[in-house]
Amino acid sequence: MSYLEYSVKHVPTGPRKILHLNWPLLLLVTAVASVGFLMLYSVAGGSFSPWAEPQMKRYAMGVVLLFIVAMVPIWFWRSVSGAVYIGALVLLILVEVIGSVGMGAQRWIDLGFMRLQPSELMKVALVMALAAYYDWLPPRKTSRPQYVLIPVLLIVIPTALVLRQPDLGTAILLLAGGAIVMFAAGVHWGYFTAVFGMGMGLVFAVFQSRGTSWQLLKNYQYRRIDTFLDPASDPLGAGYHITQSKIALGSGGWTGRGFMQGTQSRLNFLPEKHTDFIFTTLAEEFGYIGAVSLLSLYALIILFCVASAISNRDRYASLLTIGIAGAFFLFFAVNMSMVMGLAPVVGVPLPLVSYGGSAMLVLMLAFGLVQSAHVHRPR
Amino acid sequence: MRKNPAESAETHARVSRRALLLGGTQLLFMGGLGMRMRHLQLNQADQFRLLAEENRINIRLIPPARGEIFDRRGVVLARNEPAYRVTLVPEDAGDVDAVIEKLASLIELDPAELDAAATEMRRSPPFLPVTVADRITWEELSRVAVNAPALPGITPEVGLSRFYPLRGDFAHVVGYVGPVSDYDLSKIENPDQLLRIPRFQIGKVGLEGKLEDSLRGKAGTKRVEVNAVGRVMRELDRREGQQGDAVQLTIDQRLQSYAQARLGEESATAIVMDCRSGDLLAVASAPTFDSNLFVQGISVADYRELTENDHRPLAAKSVQGTYPPGSTFKMITALAALEAGIARPDQTVWCPGHLEVSNRRFHCWKRAGHGHVNLAQALRESCDVYFYELALEVGIDNISAMAAKFGIGERFDLPLSGVARGLNPSRDWKRDARSADWVVGDTVNVSIGQGFVLTSPLQLAVMTARLATGLNVTPRLVKSVNGVDAPVAPASNIGIDEAYLNEVRRGMYAVSNHRRGTAYGSRIIEDKFRLAGKTGTSQVRNITAAERARGVTRNEDLPWNRRDHALFVNFAPYEAPEIAVAVVVEHGGGGSKAAAPIARDITLQALYGDAPPLDAYPAKDRQRIKKQQEEMRILEPGRSVTRRDRA
Incomplete structure (x- = not known):
């Protein structure tokens, strides 16, 4: 169904839209963000500065953004999807040109009041563009090779740009996020199987290229892979992060060491304790119960998104919701796997919890879109 | 562009199916994460907690x-x-x-x-x-x-x-x-x-x-x-x-400080020992250095000054130094001969000033000779020829055995650095160390404490203490640890006829109290503190026949490091010995002139427990002694000068 067909008169208008928001989802998002505030307060040694307070301000900004985005009809967002995608792509290319160098990789554009990471924006823009594409494409053409090629290009172009920065984590998220939308849209199984096979080939190539003139990844990325495969080989060097992270996680036990009692994070044994490794602090201080609680909150967010997508008969809206839920899932799944030693350290923050401006605002924007899809669903 | 409602429903159903599949896969993955967490946090919690403790706690x-x-x-x-x-x-x-x-x-x-x-x-x-x-x-x-x-x-x-x-x-x-x-x-x-x-x-x-x-x-x-x-x-x-x-x-600080001050800048050493218990009352070695220099690490300049000083301030001459005992060894030779029955105290020997032994001429210190001398006279005037004659008859084996009884060649077990063994020469020793047979000339040399024999000042003090008491006293330095007295084994009898010992003691008494004694100048007037001693002068160079012919160069005319060592040993009081004293002044010249006065002063200080009254000294020396006492800078514990001023 397209928006021209469904009975617009059933869709709420004006301030009444607020009543039709997906409130449980918003509450869950707020709950996760609050866990973030608590942990940022704890890792700062019981202080709102330097992390908890700015994070709360950003969340407040994010909520405003979410409401604005949610109030705007979903068909508007669909119509600007292509434009948003192109804008994000332009920004991504701009980073290559004017981006400042931070942490050895060009990732952001300084807007004066905040540093914008176009790659964050691209995660949402890509999902929007793909959803719009499949909404436009007659479903029977979905699995035809020429119509599969277009979304593949939509995915591969930004992924390649991000990989050039280089930001392996975001590249993986983009690739997998795009694939989730394609899969949800009904692209034939065979393509995924083929791509998976090619992926394996690529992994092989990545390892083969090491040390040669056509080396595909930067040396530090190879080292991260090495230490992921055998963290004990270099416990004080590159394996330090993984080893210390596992110690922090493991020492939590059932109930943890208590709020602000985590020795690993308080004594700085944990690297990047306020960003990528914040989950370890939670696991150390609140134990298994705390960690599983956060995991459950995430699971509920996914469940509510999937439920909203299934109940939404608008193709764009449901693909968008599934895509955003998928990207969100990838976010925390990669981060948690990383801190638990199941994946290499690729620099993916824990969504809504880790300290960071772009990620927070983009996620709130994404959940705004989910809310918009929910509010303006055909009835 | 209108869409077929049926197709539309079909596609929505497919999206729903795939959405459920995706959601299900995601939940499954999360379940996996939960399991992994369970493994790390619950199954391996103890191990990781230990690692965390090791991380944070330092001992x-x-x-x-x-x-x-x-x-x-x-x-x-x-x-x-x-x-x-x-x-x-x-x-x-x-x-x-x-x-x-x-x-x-x-x-x-x-x-x-x-x-x-x-x-x-x-x-x-x-x-x-x-x-x-x-x-x-x-x-x-x-x-x-x-x-x-x-x-x-x-x-x-x-x-x-x-x-x-x-x-x-x-x-x-x-x-x-x-x-x-x-x-x-x-x-x-x-x-x-x-x-x-x-x-x-x-x-x-x-x-x-x-x-x-x-x-x-x-x-x-x-x-x-x-x-x-x-x-x-x-x-x-x-x-x-x-x-x-x-x-x-066991050291008495006042006596020790006095002894150090008395030795002054001489290259010398003095030992005072309680001759009944073996307690070392003073173990002085001069010149000395401020131990505090080393505490924080000594500067290169200070260290060079100490090592380049030819008086060797860093050496503990008292226990590390070994010297030919010279005439202080003559008591050993005498006792060996008495014990062997070769000599009788009243038997006299003719001293013409030298003795011819296997074509070599051994001189007495007195070129003119001492004439007829008996044991007491020989000790008193330190006649060399008398002891040459005795040694020729008694032989090195008896002398060496006697020396061993008095602790010569024995390394005493004291908690000090480099306690020397000295050398008590014997036939076996010479064969092993020098690959040569013992010759009679060696015996003659040893009889007056020259030649191979070497003793540390500590050994001389022990020897004197044993002579004075007839007991096997051994030196002791640590009196108590944490208030618990260190055990003292009662000294056994040395096993020499008391009559012979008395003859030797009488000879030593005469050294310091007879008008013709070599140390008469350093006597004590106070009757209850009379001392009995023996001078020694040990050569550090060979005197050639040519030099003897034109007259032996006087010590004062030699460079410092070629002069004779001056030695003196004594015990006091003569009647009831309390202390044994040994003094060695390196290159000091004659024992009577350089060592005896120091030994006498230290003996008096030890017996009085403080500066002795002047009337303990011979009348003609009193003015000089008074001046000497006034000029001496004795350190006192309460008034030591330190860089640190305490608040």
Whole structure:
């Protein structure tokens, strides 16, 4: 169904839209963000500065953004999807040109009041563009090779740009996020199987290229892979992060060491304790119960998104919701796997919890879109 | 573009199916994450918690206070003083150069120390304190403390450092401590963790070195929490260490300080021993040096000054030095002959001034000869020929056996560095060491304490004590440890006929009290303290026949290091011996002139327990002795000069 067909008169208008928001989802998002505030307060040694307070301000900004985005009809967002995608792509290319160098990789554009990471924006823009594409494409053409090629290009172009920065984590998220939308849209199984096979080939190539003139990844990325495969080989060097992270996680036990009692994070044994490794602090201080609680909150967010997508008969809206839920899932799944030693350290923050401006605002924007899809669903 | 409703429903169903599939897969993955968490947090929790504790808890040592050393009356010879220093934490200081400049306007800074600090700062993390001024005075410390607000990163600190209030007087007995070196560590198997503390003070020589294990004490520990870069966050708990043992010596500080002062700048040594118990009352060696120089590590210039001095201040001549005993050995020769039944005390020998033995001429010190001499006269006037004759008959085997009874060639078990064995020569020894047979000339030389025989001043004192008492006294230096008296084994009888011993003692009495005795000039007038002694003069060079022909060069005309060693041994009082004394003055010339007066003064000081009254001295010497007493600078424990002014 397209928006021209469904009975617009059933869709709420004006301030009444607020009543039709997906409130449980918003509450869950707020709950996760609050866990973030608590942990940022704890890792700062019981202080709102330097992390908890700015994070709360950003969340407040994010909520405003979410409401604005949610109030705007979903068909508007669909119509600007292509434009948003192109804008994000332009920004991504701009980073290559004017981006400042931070942490050895060009990732952001300084807007004066905040540093914008176009790659964050691209995660949402890509999902929007793909959803719009499949909404436009007659479903029977979905699995035809020429119509599969277009979304593949939509995915591969930004992924390649991000990989050039280089930001392996975001590249993986983009690739997998795009694939989730394609899969949800009904692209034939065979393509995924083929791509998976090619992926394996690529992994092989990545390892083969090491040390040669056509080396595909930067040396530090190879080292991260090495230490992921055998963290004990270099416990004080590159394996330090993984080893210390596992110690922090493991020492939590059932109930943890208590709020602000985590020795690993308080004594700085944990690297990047306020960003990528914040989950370890939670696991150390609140134990298994705390960690599983956060995991459950995430699971509920996914469940509510999937439920909203299934109940939404608008193709764009449901693909968008599934895509955003998928990207969100990838976010925390990669981060948690990383801190638990199941994946290499690729620099993916824990969504809504880790300290960071772009990620927070983009996620709130994404959940705004989910809310918009929910509010303006055909009835 | 209208869409077929049926197709539309179909596609929606497919999206729903795939959405459920995706959601299901995602939940499954999350379940996997939960399982992994369960594995890490519950199954391996103990192991990881242990690792976390190891990460954060550091065990630090608390250095114990070193055991103090006292003299026999409780005077402190080595103690621990608060050592004041100033440290700087570069991180807190900010502009390090500016802070140091400000500090320099308050106290004097040593450029060498600053250089060392700068090097250390480059090497260590910026939050670790670096010493910028060491061994400062209390006043300087207070000046820094008062100005602390203007000196960011600067901390005045108080630690413990060894201090020897009597400076040089016990340098060769107590020894000294110094910062532990790699060389020290290499000598110790499985060293105490304490020794890994930088600049920890370890006993280097003397008692400090020999009793290191007992003096060091036991380290305390404190558990501190550290962060990832090693900064101490807080102290969790502490267990105090145990101070090292308090060691009390048999030495009498007043006598020791007197002896050191009396020896002055001579290259000399004096030993006073209680001849009944074996307690060493004074073990002096001169010249000496301030032990405190070594405590923080001695400067190159100071060390060079000590090593380049030809009077060898670093050597403990008292126990390490070995000298030909010269005529002080004659008692041994006499007793060997008496015991062997070869000589009788009243039997006389004709001394023409020399003796011809296997085509070699052995001279008496008195060219004109002594004429007819008996034992007492021979000892009194130190006639060499008399003892040559005795030795020829009694032989080296008997002499060597007798010398061994008196401790010559024996290394006494004292907690001092390099206690010498000396040399009690015998046929076997010469065959082994020199691959040559003993010849009769060797015996002749040994009979008057020349030739191969070598004794340490300590052995001479033991010999004299055994002569005086007829008991096998052995020297003892440690009186008690932590208030528990060290056991004294009662001395056994030496096993020599008392009558023979008495003959020798009478001869020694005559040395100091007979008008013709070689040490008559250094007699004691006070009847109850009369001393019995023996002079010795030991050659350190060969006198050629040509030199003898034109007249032996007088000691005064020789360069210092070619002059004879002067020796004197005595016991006193003669009637009821209490102390034995041995004095050696290196290159001092004649024993009667150089050594006997020192031995007499020390004997009087020991017997009176203080400066003796002048009427103990011969009348004509009193003015000179009075002047000597006034000029002497004797260190007193209460009034020792230190760089540190205590508040």
